[in-house]
Amino acid sequence: MSQHPTHHRENHRIAVLGALALGFALLLVSCKAAVDQSEPAELIEKGWQKFRLDEQGSAAHFFTSALAKLADARSKSPETPTEKRLHIQATYGLGMVWSLGRHGEDSAKARGLFAEVIALEPKGEMAPWAALAIVRDEHLPVKSTDPIDRTALREKYQKVLTGYPGTPAAEEAFAFRQSLFLQTLTTEDARTSLAEMTAYLKDHPDTRCQSALYGLISQANRTLHDDPAALAASIKALETKEVDPSNPNMNNIVEYYSIGLTAEYDVGDFATARVYFNKFLDEYPTDQRAFNVRRELERMKMIEAAHGDTTVAGELGMRPAGGPGGLPEGSVLTTAPASAPESHKGGQ
Amino acid sequence: MARADVVVQTGFWAVFRRSIPLLAILAAFVWACITIVARRTEEAPPGAIVIRIGHWQLEAGIRRSFDTLAEEFARDPQVRGKYGNRKIVVIQDAIPEGIYGQWATSQMMGETAPDLVEIGQGLPGSLWLQFQTRYFLPLTDIANAPNPFNKVTPEDHEELAARVRGTYADGSTVPAESRLTAEQGAERLAFYEELARVPFRLTYTDGMRNGYQEELQEYMRVPLSRATIRMFYNKDLLKKLTNRDEPPQDLATFLQVCSEIRSHRTPGGSSYTPIASSNYNMAMWGYGLFGSAGYDALVQADFNRDGTVGSDETYAAFRAGRLTFYSPAIKARFDIARIVSNYFQTGFNGLGRDDAVFNFAQQNSVFMTTGTWDAQSLVTLAEGKFRIGAMRLPQPAPDDPHFGRLNVGPILDEVGGYGFPFGLTRFSKNPECAKDFLLFLASRRVNERMNRDIGWIPAIRGAAMPRSIEIFAPVNQGMYSGFDFIGLGGDTNVRFNQLYESYLSKPEYTYKQFVADFEPFYLEKGLADWENQQRDWRRAILNNEKFLAAVRGTALAAGANADDPLWVKYRSYTAAHQITPEIGRAVQESILRNGPDRPVGPYEFLDAAKENIRRQASVGAADGRGGDSAP
Numbered sequence: 018m019s020q021h022p023t024h025h026r027e028n029h030r031i032a033v034l035g036a037l038a039l040g041f042a043l044l045l046v047s048c049k050a051a052v053d054q055s056e057p058a059e060l061i062e063k064g065w066q067k068f069r070l071d072e073q074g075s076a077a078h079f080f081t082s083a084l085a086k087l088a089d090a091r092s093k094s095p096e097t098p099t100e101k102r103l104h105i106q107a108t109y110g111l112g113m114v115w116s117l118g119r120h121g122e123d124s125a126k127a128r129g130l131f132a133e134v135i136a137l138e139p140k141g142e143m144a145p146w147a148a149l150a151i152v153r154d155e156h157l158p159v160k161s162t163d164p165i166d167r168t169a170l171r172e173k174y175q176k177v178l179t180g181y182p183g184t185p186a187a188e189e190a191f192a193f194r195q196s197l198f199l200q201t202l203t204t205e206d207a208r209t210s211l212a213e214m215t216a217y218l219k220d221h222p223d224t225r226c227q228s229a230l231y232g233l234i235s236q237a238n239r240t241l242h243d244d245p246a247a248l249a250a251s252i253k254a255l256e257t258k259e260v261d262p263s264n265p266n267m268n269n270i271v272e273y274y275s276i277g278l279t280a281e282y283d284v285g286d287f288a289t290a291r292v293y294f295n296k297f298l299d300e301y302p303t304d305q306r307a308f309n310v311r312r313e314l315e316r317m318k319m320i321e322a323a324h325g326d327t328t329v330a331g332e333l334g335m336r337p338a339g340g341p342g343g344l345p346e347g348s349v350l351t352t353a354p355a356s357a358p359e360s361h362k363g364g365q
Numbered sequence: 366m367a368r369a370d371v372v373v374q375t376g377f378w379a380v381f382r383r384s385i386p387l388l389a390i391l392a393a394f395v396w397a398c399i400t401i402v403a404r405r406t407e408e409a410p411p412g413a414i415v416i417r418i419g420h421w422q423l424e425a426g427i428r429r430s431f432d433t434l435a436e437e438f439a440r441d442p443q444v445r446g447k448y449g450n451r452k453i454v455v456i457q458d459a460i461p462e463g464i465y466g467q468w469a470t471s472q473m474m475g476e477t478a479p480d481l482v483e484i485g486q487g488l489p490g491s492l493w494l495q496f497q498t499r500y501f502l503p504l505t506d507i508a509n510a511p512n513p514f515n516k517v518t519p520e521d522h523e524e525l526a527a528r529v530r531g532t533y534a535d536g537s538t539v540p541a542e543s544r545l546t547a548e549q550g551a552e553r554l555a556f557y558e559e560l561a562r563v564p565f566r567l568t569y570t571d572g573m574r575n576g577y578q579e580e581l582q583e584y585m586r587v588p589l590s591r592a593t594i595r596m597f598y599n600k601d602l603l604k605k606l607t608n609r610d611e612p613p614q615d616l617a618t619f620l621q622v623c624s625e626i627r628s629h630r631t632p633g634g635s636s637y638t639p640i641a642s643s644n645y646n647m648a649m650w651g652y653g654l655f656g657s658a659g660y661d662a663l664v665q666a667d668f669n670r671d672g673t674v675g676s677d678e679t680y681a682a683f684r685a686g687r688l689t690f691y692s693p694a695i696k697a698r699f700d701i702a703r704i705v706s707n708y709f710q711t712g713f714n715g716l717g718r719d720d721a722v723f724n725f726a727q728q729n730s731v732f733m734t735t736g737t738w739d740a741q742s743l744v745t746l747a748e749g750k751f752r753i754g755a756m757r758l759p760q761p762a763p764d765d766p767h768f769g770r771l772n773v774g775p776i777l778d779e780v781g782g783y784g785f786p787f788g789l790t791r792f793s794k795n796p797e798c799a800k801d802f803l804l805f806l807a808s809r810r811v812n813e814r815m816n817r818d819i820g821w822i823p824a825i826r827g828a829a830m831p832r833s834i835e836i837f838a839p840v841n842q843g844m845y846s847g848f849d850f851i852g853l854g855g856d857t858n859v860r861f862n863q864l865y866e867s868y869l870s871k872p873e874y875t876y877k878q879f880v881a882d883f884e885p886f887y888l889e890k891g892l893a894d895w896e897n898q899q900r901d902w903r904r905a906i907l908n909n910e911k912f913l914a915a916v917r918g919t920a921l922a923a924g925a926n927a928d929d930p931l932w933v934k935y936r937s938y939t940a941a942h943q944i945t946p947e948i949g950r951a952v953q954e955s956i957l958r959n960g961p962d963r964p965v966g967p968y969e970f971l972d973a974a975k976e977n978i979r980r981q982a983s984v985g986a987a988d989g990r991g992g993d994s995a996p
Contacts, residue, residue: 061922069915070498106922113918117911143921150914157907161900185927192944200951225927229940236948242962244973261937263509263930264582265566265574275670282970285977303570305777306672308842309663312773325982327970 057083057103064110073118080114083107105143109134109150116150121159128154145186148177152190167197188226191217195233199240207240227257244283251276252289273297274306277313287317413452414795416802417479418787419472420457421465421486426741430818431457438805443513448798455802462486473500473790480793481803484586484786494580501788503583507800508566508573514808515561515568517554521810525550542832560809560827568809570826575783582912582934586786587803589812591822593778593839594649596734596759597743600752603731606637611754612732615762616654616701623708626731641730642709643716649734652846654758655702657776658768661694662847665966668956669949673845676852680895681956684888687966690880694847697771699868699876701761706869714866722746734758737837738784741820755836777843783824850887855894860886895957899950909942 055063064079084107087100096104112130115123131154134147152173158165174197177190198210214230214237224230231254238247255272273293280290294310301307316330323329418431435455438444444453458479460468466487472478473496482501484493527533528543529550545553566573566584576586596612603609603622606629613619623639631637642650666674666682674682682688688695706713710724718735725733726746733743740755747753758776761768793799805811813828822830822837830838851858861883868879913935920931955962965971970978 058922062919065915065918065922068918069912071911072499106918109921110918113914117907117914120907146917146921153910157910158903161903189939192940196944196947199948202951202955225936226940229944232940232945233948236945244971259933259937259940261930261934263505263934264579264937265572265577266579267937267941271671274672278670278968281974282968283974285970285974285981287978287981303841305841305845308774308777308844309672311842320978321982321985325979327975327978330970 055082057086057100057107060086061103061106061110064107068110068113068118071118073114076118077111077114080107080111084111101137105134105137105141108137109143109147112147112150116154117157120154120157124154124159145177145181145184148180149186149190152177152193156193167201170194171197183221185225188221188224192226192229192233195230199233199236202240204241207237211237211241225259228254228259231257244279245286248276248279248284248286248289251279268301270297270301270304270306273300274310277310281313281317287321290317410452410454413454414448414798416453416455416481416795416799418455418457418481418802419460419469419479420483420785420787421460421462422483422785423459423461424742424745424819426819428457428459430815431455433818434806434811434815435802437811438802441514441805443516444801444805447801453798469496476792478790478792480790480795480799481787482790484788485784494578497578497585497788498581500791501585502791502793502796503581503585504576504587504789504800504803505584507587507804508576508584509564511562512560512565512568512804512808514805514811515557517557517561521557522554525554556827557809565804565807568807568825569783570824571783576786580908580912582916582938586788587807588783588824589785589787589806590738590783590816590819591824591839592736592738592784593822593837594653594734594736595740595755595757595837596732597725597740598732598754598756599725599728599730599747600754602637602728602751603754606731612756612759614756614759615765616759616768617762617765619759620704620708623732627708631729638710638724638730639708639732640705640710641721641724641733642706642713643718643721644714645718646721646734647706647714649736650702650705650758652779653734653776654705654760655698656846657760657844658701658771659694659698660773660844660847661771662688662692664847664968665692666848667967668953668961670967674847674849676849676854677895677898677953679848679850680853680887680891681953682848684892684957685960687961688848690876690884693771696876697768698846698848699879701768703869703876712870714870726750737834738821740834740837744820755834757836757840773844775840775843777845778839778841785821785824853891853894853898855897857887857891857894860890892957899954902950906943906947909938913939913943 060079060083064076064083067073067076067079083103087096087104087107090096090100108130112127112134115130116127128151131147131151135144138144152170155173156165156170171194174190174194178187178194181187195210195214198206198213211234214234218224218227218230231250235247235250235254238244238250251272255269255276258269258272260269261267273296277290277293277297280286280293291314294314297304297310298307319329320327416435420427422428432455435453438455439453456479464487469478469482469486469488470492472482478500484497484501488496523534525545528539528545529547531539531544533539560568566576569576569588570591573584573588575588576584578585598612600610603612603626606626607622609622613622626637626639629637662679662682663672663674665687666678668678668681679688690696690699710716710730713721721733721735722739722743724730725743728751735743737755744753760776761772763769763772765772787803789796789799789803806815807825809825809827812823812825816823816828817831820834822834822839850861864879864883867874868876916931916935916938920929920935923929923931925931963971
């Protein structure tokens with residue numbers, strides 16, 4: 018069958034366009050291949066960069082590419098210690114993509130990858146982090162309404178603690194375990210947790226989690242209504258707090274403020290309250306709470322002048338709800354003389 | 366079926382005639398291409414470094430100021446030293462506020478965004494956060510290094526010497542308020558040297574907190590100005606209607622003045638509206654005067670003792686019965702809102718910002734409350750017609766019979782009032798130069814000059830404000846709102862806004878009715894909104910975990926030791942965001958469901974504390990010293 022010349026030209030154009038598209042696709046593939054030419058360590062670094070930007074597809078691509086390159090190397094010669102380290106790190110990275118990046122899509126896959134990390138080097142640096150990651154994957158609900166089995170999770174954190182004692186991952190697992198106890202707000206759990214934390218701090222005086230644990234001890238004591246102990250633990254938490262100097266929001270503003278209030282209102286320890294309120298004013302004089310802090314200092318002075326009579330606290334204006342204030346019902350429009358001709362609004 | 370024959374005319378003219386529309390389109394396209402290329406070449410000659418900057422500040426003063434400073438930047442010796450003789454061109458994309466969100470979205474999606482983009486307008490905060498994650502570059506590197514444009518120059522030395530001497534180099538006299546003693550001059554110089562030495566972030570009056578994105582743990586924005594809320598007034602009209610030169614600062618007298626203004630007739634025969642307002646301006650009043658009236662609620666609602674009360678704590682306080690709509694601070698807030706809004710124009714809640722400005726510019730109103738960012742526009746509008754004054758919002762006097770006892774200090778200006786923030790996009794072809802331009806704008810000298818030109822408040826330490834706008838200076842110590850209803854969102858927000866609007870606009874709709882309509886709804890349905898808020902928070906926990914995984918993964922891959930900043934960041938973030946907050950949430954839930962286990966408010970004494978205070982006082986009295994020791 019003969020073709021019309023116009024159709025012939027049309028086909029020609031389509032062929033040219035097709036060839037161009039093919040060329041473009043090849044160019045893209047070659048670019049991607051060029052990316053894959055990076056060394057595994059570099060690919061892992063890029064993977065974490067993408068993970069941080071929440072570009073999980075790209076992160077998975079880089080971790081998978083690193084794994085492929087390492088597998089290729091393994092097929093040619095035995096794996097060196099460096100290659101094994103990278104192998105473990107890439108597997109861990111890919112596990113994180115499936116655990117957190119695509120949370121709930123395929124938890125089995127994520128946990129399988131973490132198990133692989135543990136199996137590759139059970140005594141290695143990454144094994145405790147992988148073990149902790151498995152428990153965190155279970156702890157973080159897929160849907161925010163999913164119930165949390167605190168008892169089961171506490172046991173799982175305990176296994177990380179006993180399986181990898183002395184490691185940073187184990188310390189973190191211990192802190193999460195205590196947090197789970199204290200979330201119930203029962204005196205029984207608070208006592209259990211308090212005993213565990215006290216023993217842990219005795220056995221691990223140099224733990225990097227000191228501040229977090231003292232913060233938790235303070236909470237346990239609050240649940241047990243032991244306010245002086247809660248105050249002492251809050252102060253220890255502050256003293257051992259690690260501050261990230263690069264984060265301007267990481268400061269002691271709230272700690273000074275709340276310790277001051279606890280000392281003043283819960284314990285009646287004005288000396289301690291003054292120490293922290295004054296630190297507040299020295300270090301953060303322009304923070305909005307400094308206004309309240311000055312008022313608290315004034316209030317304490319007034320109470321002391323009244324020989325410990327706390328009822329004078331109302332003199333400063335901060336009073337319990339229900340006292341006088343505002344207008345009597347129905348008088349709202351009579352405060353200012355209404356001489357306007359309209360009963361309500363101006364004439365716009 | 367009949368078949369119509371179509372006769373196709375051939376020949377050059379016939380084809381030409383048929384092709385005219387196509388040719389016209391083609392010609393327009395070619396013309397547009399040529400114009401664009403010609404304009405671009407004119408704006409940015411080949412080889413030039415082009416910095417595009419996108420913002421929503423259409424005020425002429427700001428665009429002019431940017432142009433002037435861009436030229437200065439290009440001429441700066443440091444810049445010339447770094448970029449050689451390449452021409453540097455800054456092109457502004459000034460986009461109207463109303464479409465800024467759409468514009469930013471299309472620019473980001475199309476990967477055509479300018480190098481520098483002003484962040485924060487037209488889109489929800491969550492979307493801007495996503496944009497910053499995906500399309501902006503962190504600025505942490507420049508935040509942690511000194512700003513090279515703060516270097517002390519011979520001009521600084523000369524200026525300080527002149528201020529000490531009392532005469533400038535040209536023989537003119539230094540104004541009295543600018544003079545310095547030799548000691549003050551030396552101190553000022555030491556301060557300038559300190560600014561040149563410290564990390565850029567510490568040159569900000571707030572430590573650059575407003576440029577930091579907590580979720581990303583990076584500095585993402587460079588703010589260039591600050592803003593506060595003030596009441597602007599028509600000086601001439603005030604004088605004409607009330608024979609006053611200045612408006613009164615105490616609320617009761619201010620309301621009397623409003624009443625007096627309303628008793629007068631405009632040339633058109635209608636009553637004057639004392640205060641020009643709209644939905645937009647109402648928010649300014651809400652934050653300022655009305656919010657601060659509710660300061661006292663902090664006593665009952667700041668359960669976690671962090672010095673602020675969020676919508677979740679407010680709800681918990683109401684559920685627990687610690688606050689009611691008849692608590693003095695709460696009622697005072699609504700009372701004052703109603704009294705003041707009585708002097709707004711009818712239907713203000715349905716009006717927009719421009720309506721209020723129009724009303725003010727037409728001299729139908731004497732007062733208007735807005736941000737200081739509007740000051741220059743108002744002055745321009747009034748030019749040749751009337752003089753404009755500015756004042757802080759009026760407040761109840763201490764002896765005010767109804768609200769005086771609740772007024773325990775000035776109104777705090779918005780803490781986060783740092784504005785004009787720019788981020789650097791990933792699409793920048795000259796990121797280094799764009800960063801330098803930002804540093805240039807945020808250097809002490811330039812920031813002072815830029816803000817002086819546009820009438821805003823500088824963001825950099827040591828950058829002076831002109832005397833003419835001293836009234837704009839932020840008040841950083843004072844009362845702020847001690848509760849928040851609408852932050853709960855959802856149905857609570859909708860219901861509150863509906864009823865609040867009725868309360869403010871219908872005289873027959875009393876506070877009692879407002880409470881009867883809103884309180885049961887709030888207490889019952891608010892729980893669902895609170896639970897939704899908790900779900901959002903739980904989702905945030907997952908995002909935190911992702912961030913932490915990335916920090917941990919990077920630290921492990923790099924073989925960082927335990928003291929490495931990455932691990933410090935990791936541990937401090939884990940403690941602050943993942944371990945303890947869950948307990949705070951549990952405490953709040955317990956307050957909602959079971960009531961607080963603390964028998965009195967968070968700023969009230971426990972019996973044991975009272976006992977201890979009395980004991981110490983008696984011991985102190987017995988041994989002749991103040992009772993001031995630990996139990």
